[in-house]
Every structure is written in C-alpha cells, then in structure tokens.
Amino acid sequence: MKKDPKKIGLAIIGAGRVGLIRAELAARHxxxxxxxxxxxxxERGEIVREKCxxxxxxxxxxxxxxxxxxNAVAVCTDEHLHVDPxxxxxxxxxxxxxxxxxxTDLSESAQTLAAIEKSGVDAVIxxxxxxxxxxLVAKEKVRTGSLGDVTMVTSRAFMNRLVAIDxxxxxDNRAEVTPMxxxxxxxxxVVMWLMEAKKPVEVYARSVNKAxxxxxxxxxxxxxxxxxxxGAIYHGVISWALPExxxxxxxxxxxxxxxxxxxxxxxxxxxxxxxxxNLIQSEGYxxxxxxxxxxxxxxxxxxxxxxxxxxxxxxxxxxxxxRVSLGVPTQHATAAEGHNRLMLTKAIDLSARLKxxxxxxxxxxxEKAQ
Numbered sequence: 001m002k003k004d005p006k007k008i009g010l011a012i013i014g015a016g017r018v019g020l021i022r023a024e025l026a027a028r029h030x031x032x033x034x035x036x037x038x039x040x041x042x043e044r045g046e047i048v049r050e051k052c053x054x055x056x057x058x059x060x061x062x063x064x065x066x067x068x069x070x071n072a073v074a075v076c077t078d079e080h081l082h083v084d085p086x087x088x089x090x091x092x093x094x095x096x097x098x099x100x101x102x103x104t105d106l107s108e109s110a111q112t113l114a115a116i117e118k119s120g121v122d123a124v125i126x127x128x129x130x131x132x133x134x135x136l137v138a139k140e141k142v143r144t145g146s147l148g149d150v151t152m153v154t155s156r157a158f159m160n161r162l163v164a165i166d167x168x169x170x171x172d173n174r175a176e177v178t179p180m181x182x183x184x185x186x187x188x189x190v191v192m193w194l195m196e197a198k199k200p201v202e203v204y205a206r207s208v209n210k211a212x213x214x215x216x217x218x219x220x221x222x223x224x225x226x227x228x229x230x231g232a233i234y235h236g237v238i239s240w241a242l243p244e245x246x247x248x249x250x251x252x253x254x255x256x257x258x259x260x261x262x263x264x265x266x267x268x269x270x271x272x273x274x275x276x277x278n279l280i281q282s283e284g285y286x287x288x289x290x291x292x293x294x295x296x297x298x299x300x301x302x303x304x305x306x307x308x309x310x311x312x313x314x315x316x317x318x319x320x321x322x323r324v325s326l327g328v329p330t331q332h333a334t335a336a337e338g339h340n341r342l343m344l345t346k347a348i349d350l351s352a353r354l355k356x357x358x359x360x361x362x363x364x365x366x367e368k369a370q
Contacts, residue, residue, distance in 0.1 A: 011072070011089075012048075073094045130193065136331070142194045142195075180349055204357040205225070250299050253266075347362045
C-alpha cells in the first residue's frame, strides 16, 4: 500500500550559502508546505526568505523551533554554532539534517550525540559527497565484493587557500579550525564509508604550517596513516594552503583502494573540464582577482546551470526531504558516524601535534593533550 507523504514544516537555522541552497531546494519539494528561517543577520534572513518564498523569519532560532508548524530542521549555521540548536531540536524530537561536522569540539560533539540518541530522533549529517555519483558507484563495488577484502586505501585532497582564510575569518577559536576538522573530514568520511566494516585502532600524523601559520596561526596541511584492527591501512594527505590562483574552486580529491581481488581508483580532481578566461571566476568561497583558470564542477555542493543547482547537494537535500516525508532509507551519515569522523580528525590533529602515534578511539578531552 502506498504511503501518504508527511507534510513538512521546515526550520532552516542559518541562512548563509548552504542555508540558502537548502531553502530554495526545499521550496520546490512537493512535501514542504511551510518554511521558517532563523538568521542572526536580519537583512540576510529577509533576503533568503524572499528568495525561497519562506513563511517566517527571525533572528532567534529558539523562537523558530518553538513554532507549531515546525516538524523538521536543517541546521546550517557556522560549524562552531551547531550544538545549541541541535540539542533543542532533539528535545523537541524533530528530525534533522545537520551540516558537518556535528560540532568542532569533541566534548560538545559527544554531548550533542547523547542528546540525539536519548531523544531517539532521526538526525543525519551533511556529508554531501556521499551523493556524488562516482562515490556511490565506488561504494557499491566495494560493498558487493569486487575488490575482495580491502587492504589499503590512499587519498589526496588539494584545496585553494581561500577556503582556509574564509574559515579562519569566521571563527572565534582558530585552534579548532584545521584542514582535517573542516575539510579533510570529507575524504575521511568517504574512505571510512568504503571501509565501514573495519575498526580503526591507531593513527600517526604530521602537519606543516609555513604558509598559513604566520598570518592566520593556522595549519597548511596534514598527512596521516590510520591502521585498522585487521591490518588494513589508510594513508591520507590534505593541503588547504594552495595558492589563490589554484584553479579548483574548493575541493580536488583522488582516492585509490586496493583489495585482495581488485583495485579501484577514483579521480575527483575535476581536471576534465578546464575554463580559462580574462574574467574573474566567482565560484567557491570568495572570488580572487588573480584566478582566471578554473576546474569546472569542483565546487562540492554542485554547479549552477540554467538557473538551478545541479549536483550532490541537490540530491542530498531532496533525499533527506524524502526520508522525512516518506520514511525511505538514504545513504546519509548518521549522527554517530558524524561524531566518529570528528573523533578521528581530532585524533589525527593530536598525533600531528604530539608527533607520535595515537591509539583509537580517543575520549573527549584527550584531544587537548600537549
């Protein structure tokens, strides 16, 4: 018997780039009948409300979450502001889509996860790359045994430093802003998703800070090796300190996986469509007057074409709305997986800081060791 879809009254908390994208996509979904927006900047909130045809706007997320129309929530605030609205939504037992990471502090992440699990609410994390077709195909081949037992995985992520600078500018605690926590977590999630049956037991990492360190007190990049309980290993490298002129709008990723029966290589560097122009390119976090060459399709959320966003964030948002309205299963990361990814990124940063291996998992508070 066909199930009648649940009508959604959607609260969108945070009306930045991602909040706007989610709002405009939600406005087109047939199950969404009401949209409310909470945004600290009242002018920005009103702009997004007008663009999506929203029904309500406020600067106070508590006011929005108290509205009787609300029965689902998208938390799209800056990364370090997720905790309070997520906990309130969990107390109201409202299903949630939470932008990654679950939190930027491991203790707060554990607290948030505990609130979600206590309430029993369905909460998922916005690891958008799970909705890019090439990663879905890779997941299916690993899941169905084409590689046999996966024994070794490598990943390399390159990023324009505009991403790092944008994050450092928005943060009130730069020590919590590292390439692993903010961006490396995407590659980490993809690999851990591919290897989800395996348990990580140790990590060793090193970082460098020669480019972003002097001005922003930041980390340029990190290399790390994670060992698993069955002897498998994963080696990853991320740098978000590439020059502003680097063509990739945001993320350029390569992954290779070797198993007992096969090998899989995934090129997500976007070098197959290259644009060179005398005009400034505006894709990504912030346009730079020196960047006139672009790897098209490198913006992780997708690309604007014919007036609409096409790509993984569109698929992810629509899939979540179907999950809420129809109760269908999706490949979203769970809140528990979101906490696990933060724990792993914190352990990687800890190992790099201590310059020694770190046993996994680490408990909240351990990541602050000196």
